[in-house]
Amino acid sequence: MEVEAQSNQTNPQDEQLKDLRKVFDSIDTDHNGTIEIDELAKSIKRVDPGIEIKYVENFFKKMGHNKNNVTFEEFVASMSKYLPQYERTSYDYYQGQPKEKNNNGSVVDVQNVPMIPGIEPEKYINPLSSNPIQFSTNNFVPNDQRILESSIVQRGEIIPEDQDFINTLQNRVRNFVRAGPRQKIAFDPVNVKAAIVTCGGLCPGINTVIRELVFCLSKIYGVPEIYGVQFGYRGFYEYEMVKLTVKSVENIHNTGGSILGTSRGGFELNKIVDSIQEKNLNQIYIIGGDGTHRGACEICHEIVRRCLKVAIACCPKTIDNDFQLIDRSFGFVTAVEEAQKAIKSAKVEASCTPNGIGLTKLMGRQSGFIAMNSSLASRDVDYCLIPEVPFHITTLLRHLKYTLASKGHAVIVAAEGAGAHLGDSGLKDKSGNPVLLDVGTYLKKSISE
Numbered sequence: 001m002e003v004e005a006q007s008n009q010t011n012p013q014d015e016q017l018k019d020l021r022k023v024f025d026s027i028d029t030d031h032n033g034t035i036e037i038d039e040l041a042k043s044i045k046r047v048d049p050g051i052e053i054k055y056v057e058n059f060f061k062k063m064g065h066n067k068n069n070v071t072f073e074e075f076v077a078s079m080s081k082y083l084p085q086y087e088r089t090s091y092d093y094y095q096g097q098p099k100e101k102n103n104n105g106s107v108v109d110v111q112n113v114p115m116i117p118g119i120e121p122e123k124y125i126n127p128l129s130s131n132p133i134q135f136s137t138n139n140f141v142p143n144d145q146r147i148l149e150s151s152i153v154q155r156g157e158i159i160p161e162d163q164d165f166i167n168t169l170q171n172r173v174r175n176f177v178r179a180g181p182r183q184k185i186a187f188d189p190v191n192v193k194a195a196i197v198t199c200g201g202l203c204p205g206i207n208t209v210i211r212e213l214v215f216c217l218s219k220i221y222g223v224p225e226i227y228g229v230q231f232g233y234r235g236f237y238e239y240e241m242v243k244l245t246v247k248s249v250e251n252i253h254n255t256g257g258s259i260l261g262t263s264r265g266g267f268e269l270n271k272i273v274d275s276i277q278e279k280n281l282n283q284i285y286i287i288g289g290d291g292t293h294r295g296a297c298e299i300c301h302e303i304v305r306r307c308l309k310v311a312i313a314c315c316p317k318t319i320d321n322d323f324q325l326i327d328r329s330f331g332f333v334t335a336v337e338e339a340q341k342a343i344k345s346a347k348v349e350a351s352c353t354p355n356g357i358g359l360t361k362l363m364g365r366q367s368g369f370i371a372m373n374s375s376l377a378s379r380d381v382d383y384c385l386i387p388e389v390p391f392h393i394t395t396l397l398r399h400l401k402y403t404l405a406s407k408g409h410a411v412i413v414a415a416e417g418a419g420a421h422l423g424d425s426g427l428k429d430k431s432g433n434p435v436l437l438d439v440g441t442y443l444k445k446s447i448s449e
Contacts, residue, residue: 024072034069119309122184127221129183141180148175176325186311187282189221195241195281197229198258199288199295203317203331206287207252207259213285214249227281228259233295234266236275264429267295273302276310283311289318291433322367332369339374343413347380350409357400357410357447361440364415365433371415382410385439387417393446400447414439 027035121143128140196213198206210228217223227241235241242260252259276284276299286296293314300312316323319335339362346358362371368386375381382403385391403410419439427435 021072034071036069040070119186119311121182121186124185124188126181126183126185127189128181131220139181140183141178143177143182145178146175147178189217189223192217192221192223192283193225193227193279193281194223194283194285195227195229195276195279196244196260196285197232197235197287198260198262198317199232199286199292200262200264200317201289202257202262203319204256204334205330206257206262206317207249207255209287209315209317209330210244210259211249211253214244215246218246223283231261232263232266233272233292234263234268235261237268237271238266241279264291267298269295269298269302272299273306273308276303277306277308282309283313285313285315287315287317289316289320290323292317319370320364320367321369322364335363335370336373336377339370340378343374343378343380343411347378347411350411353409355404355408357404357412359412359414359440359443359447361414361416365417365436366420368415368418371413371418375413380411381413382407383412385412385414385418385443387415387420390421391418397446412443414443416440419443 024035025031027039126140194217196210198210214226217226226244228244229235229241230239249259284299286292288296293316296312296314303310303312316326316329317331318329319331321329321332323329339360342360342362343358346360350356350358362374364370364387366387368384368388371384371386375384383396383400385396400410400412416439417436419437419442422437422439422442429435
């Protein structure tokens with residue numbers, strides 16, 4: 001995919017300032033050359049609802065700005081320097097800023113990734129730089145490298161040069177920061193106080209992740225203080241943290257579950273962030289599923305609103321493998337291997353009985369990856385039911401009758417969410433997920449009748 005710098009555009013700085021002036025003038029209805037800080041905050045809030053007026057005001061106070069109004073120059077400075085997620089407004093944006101080129105040769109704007117205000121991403125030299133045995137310095141990842149959500153760009157995503165600036169912010173190509181170690185880092189390791197928390201259901205490999213986090217932080221980066229938060233999010237305000245050391249976690253990968261414990265629910269945003277602030281934590285590592293990650297996003301927004309210098313890092317944890325944009329989550333392979341044992345048992349039972357039917361229900365609330373992959377691996381499954389493909393019970397029973405007539409037995413594998421289209425109980429669990437009807441019981445009853 002071709003990438004070209006935007007520096008070959010005609011007077012790019014003038015075009016950028018023209019966009020900025022258009023936004024500024026739309027707020028400056030009195031045409032007096034200034035706008036009120038709260039009006040500036042409201043315009044930013046329309047782009048990012050997570051931004052509050054007090055958040056913008058705090059940044060201006062840090063600048064030593066005590067007035068209620070800001071000029072155009074101050075407006076540009078605030079957007080570029082004090083609100084880094086709107087980097088596009090900085091004067092030097094076009095100098096070397098990469099743009100993506102689609103198959104038709106049109107240039108498409110690449111979205112900048114929000115950063116935590118107050119944290120300088122390139123302040124300290126990475127300890128890996130002086131450790132060639134463990135790491136080659138040629139493998140550092142540049143900060144400007146991005147992974148596009150999709151390699152296919154629609155013509156409608158092309159941004160006209162004269163498009164309103166607010167719309168430009170909202171319509172950039174969605175992308176993500178490429179993972180990997182940086183040559184310069186945001187925190188001095190000796191001043192880091194890190195915490196690790198595990199939330200949601202159990203999953204094979206959680207203790208291994210905890211172990212490797214502690215090993216990496218302690219042995220490679222030299223972080224002196226690493227703590228474990230017990231029993232999920234509620235552990236921030238209900239339980240004492242436990243000190244984690246290389247020695248204490250050395251053998252935990254041989255143990256199932258989570259040494260920190262886990263739980264669903266218990267998400268009290270203000271209590272959690274208050275605890276983070278009171279305990280002077282500045283790096284939080286959160287291991288959990290989609291609900292846990294939604295909570296992590298809220299924590300991050302609250303940290304931004306309070307102007308705290310705290311980094312949040314999440315590790316996707318689900319045996320269902322239902323995270324978008326990653327190939328495979330840890331624990332998934334183990335789940336598939338264990339599921340095959342259940343399928344094999346169902347096959348044996350079914351084949352030893354006239355017109356026997358082996359029915360196996362596997363995990364998978366919204367995705368059928370475990371059911372599908374275990375069915376493909378076992379080669380003994382006649383019918384695989386997954387949430388992504390709703391089934392009709394009459395059609396299933398008709399095919400099942402044919403299979404019994406031809407083979408004398410049948411094996412059915414159903415993901416727990418395969419019957420979601422049939423309705424739910426109207427209840428929700430502690431994580432806020434709907435409690436589904438039992439598809440196994442439904443199938444058993446339908447087949448028996």
